[in-house]
Amino acid sequence: MRDTDIVSFKIFPSIGIARVGNSPDEYFFGPEVPGPHPRDPGNFRDAQGKIKRQAARFRVYGFNRSGKVVREVTGERGVEITWRVQVANTKSSWFNFDLALDIPAAAKIVSTRRNASVTNRESLEITPPARTITGTNQNSDGRNPEQSFHGQYQGQDVYLGELRTDGEGHLIFLGGRGLSANPSGQPATTFANNDGWHDDTCDGSVNATVKYNGTTYEAVGAWVVVGPPNYAPGIQGMVTGFDLLFDLACRQNAAHRVEKPRFSREIWPLLRRFSDHQWVNAGFAREFGIGTLNHWTDPAVMRRLADNGDGETQLRHAIFNLFRPADYSIPLSNALPGYYGDAMDTDQNFDDPRQGMAVTPTQYTYLQQWANGDFVSDVLDIREHAPDFDSLTAVEQIEGINKAVLDETLGGPFHPGAEFTWPMRHAMMYSELSPTSFRIKHRASEPNYGAQLTPESVLAEGGPLDGSVPGAITRWMAVPWQTDTSSCLSGYLAYVDDYLPTFWPARVPNDVMTEAQYQTLISHTASEADKLSALSYLKRPKWLRGVRYPQDITFPPQINSHEIGCNIFVDKWSEVGIVLQRWHNGNPTPYWVETGRTLDSVATEAKQELKPIHRENPRRISRKA
Incomplete structure (x- = not known):
């Protein structure tokens, strides 16, 4: 048997990331090659200013008898790929997020169920049937109901996404529209656990059967996770999802770490x-x-x-x-x-x-x-531009695609997180852990975990981390996602300074440069004093101005009502800005500028004053608010 003979197949990336958006037709692909990647031509919005969905694209690779990758296998002659996907959103039937249950501070925490008074637990779970798609250029307009995911939340229809394929037979998964709701009309009140609410994020298994040279194979499966929009694409967190999982792989096998x-x-x-x-x-x-x-x-x-x-x-x-x-x-x-x-x-x-x-x-x-x-x-x-995916060898492609996808996710802090949270740092979650494959361990079903969850039960063999069913990754996250995104701020009560620490500015910006400030910086007629003012950190407006903060900069900083701000963001999440890279002639480094903001000030007058910092008597923070 030759080294080029294919005897098995795997799906890449092993974890794909999609993101919600409210554009009815347009979408974009996240990065598939590590390094700086091209900006979306429409600045991640359609002509009406609505945010495009981020699609997750999956590929099949063939491997030889030695376990080495041979090449990507597409919908070529003599090959038929049938994709099979099952996703779910089970946040509302899961347990409250109180704290990451694997840290010392959580030792005495007992987490109880969300919506504990609802006896029909299945009515809280959005569980569409599995869907399949075969061939090339299938469901290109996204309108085939047999390739869409619809479930119910307490009797109301909820759309979680759809399947498509492109001209090469790659799977294209698109998630929800960013719609969150409470059927009874009650407002959201907390950052993570809002009873009666649902959103349209989800996660689940991605599998494929491959007919190749007359034989049918089952490819090693992958997982898809649908998260919130990325409001600062290209800016990476201090610890990315790849950093987190690479570290986990190194702790399981030190040989993965370069000497x-x-x-x-x-x-x-x-x-x-x-x-x-x-x-x-x-x-x-x-x-x-x-x-x-x-x-x-x-x-x-x-x-x-x-x-x-x-x-x-x-x-x-x-x-x-x-x-x-x-x-x-x-x-x-x-x-x-x-x-x-x-x-x-x-x-x-x-x-x-x-x-x-x-x-x-x-x-x-x-x-x-x-x-x-x-x-x-x-x-x-150091690369200034990411190479074209098709210019890479098969080895470089599978090495790069997982890193590129996961470097645009957050590996912490987990309170609870952006795309996923603390269970992802546990080896029992995975069937394969290597720098090229972080494969979620699939599970056919799981037991009833009862009314309470403790650190001991959650980390036990056979517990909720020991394999995953559809919905098992996102169920730990905030419901709805908008309340957490609008709560993840910086310098709540200053014990270091007025701006730090922060949570996730790489996904949820805190302070931004406006288009007007950028135009001043690149102007040929603006004075040096005006340019210095435009660049000053003291002049950066809050990204969530009009939602959690006053529209104008205040000293001392002020913050609006948490409950009011969260509910505004549930409706206005697509109207805030997206921070994008701008290069200007003569500049050795780029600027990053807030773009596309259409939100008018809708929040009420600030309710709480954040006192200025006094380093000899630092203030403390006791909760996320």
Whole structure:
């Protein structure tokens, strides 16, 4: 048998990410190759300003008897691929989100069921039947009811998505429209657990049978997760979903970790994120923005960071010492990466180290090696543009596609999260854990877990993490997603400063540069003083102005009613801005600018004043609000 003979098949990416949108017809694909990716021609909106859905695209690859990839297999002559997908949304019948149940602060938590008074639990679960699709260019307009997912929530129809195929037979999965509702008309009141509510996110299994050379094969399956929109595409979280799962794979098999980190691949992506965050959070703009000593994306600064010689040892160690230890050994309120942690609402005195997030142990180890000069200085290998997918070898394609997809998701903090949450960091969730395949372990059914969930029961063998059924990933998330997205802010009550820590600015921006400010910066007639003012972090308006904040910048900062703001965002989530990259002639680095905002100020007058920072008497935060 030759090395090119195919004897088995696998679906890639192993975890696909789709996102809701309210554009009736238009959609886009998320990145499939690591590195900077092209911007959507319509700025992720259609001509009416509605947000496009992000589609998840799945491919089939053939492998030889040695388990090595041979090539992608498409809907070519002699090949027939039948895709089979089953998704669900079971948030409303699941347990309340109280805290990540795998951290010390959760030891005594007992989580109870959402909608506990509803005896017909199945009426709370949106469980459409499985759907199949075969061939090329099928259901291109999305109107075939046999390829759409409709379920019911307490007797009301809920649409969760649809299947299509393209000209090569790839599966295209599109999720919901961003519609969230309470059939009884009651308002949302909390960030995560709103009884009577549902949304149209979902997740589930993706399988395929492949007829190849007269034989029918079952491909190794994948999973699809539908999450909220990405309001800052291309800006990555400090810990991405790939970072999280790669670290998990390394803890299961240390051979996955490279012996000597490369600056271009293991170091620079993390350092770059600090300067990228200047466009979505004013605290990062102050500390890591243009003109600061820590503007790490400045080419001159980057060259110093990439130097593994003794001359830059002090600089590297000074930066490394700013990071929170990955083992959470000591509580540090102002350590990098400047994010809230999983335990942020369990202690008012910051005596739990997990009130702030650390990078993963693998990231931290690489940073330590970098600080010691034990790394490959390959700054010239940093890509300014991602290569075309079809130009890559099959090996490069399957290595890159999972990383590209998951680097645009968040690997923390999990309170509860954006696309997925804390169960994803447990090995029992997976049937395969390697840098090219993070495969969710499928489960045919699961037992009734009763009325309560504890840390012991959730982590037990046979428990809810030991394999997944459709809906098992997103059920841990907020219901509806809009209430959490509009609650994930920065500097609620300042104990570090007025802007930090923050939650997820890479997906949910805090402070942004407006189009008017950008035009001032690139103007040939604006004064230098006007340009400096336009660039100042103090002049960055809140992304959620008119929802959670007043329309205009206030000092001290003020915040609107949590309940009012959350319910506004349920309706207005598509009218806020999307932060996009803009290059301008002569600029060594890009600007990122808020685009497409149509929201008028609809929130009531601010109810709470956020006091200015006093470092000798730092304020504490006790809850997410």
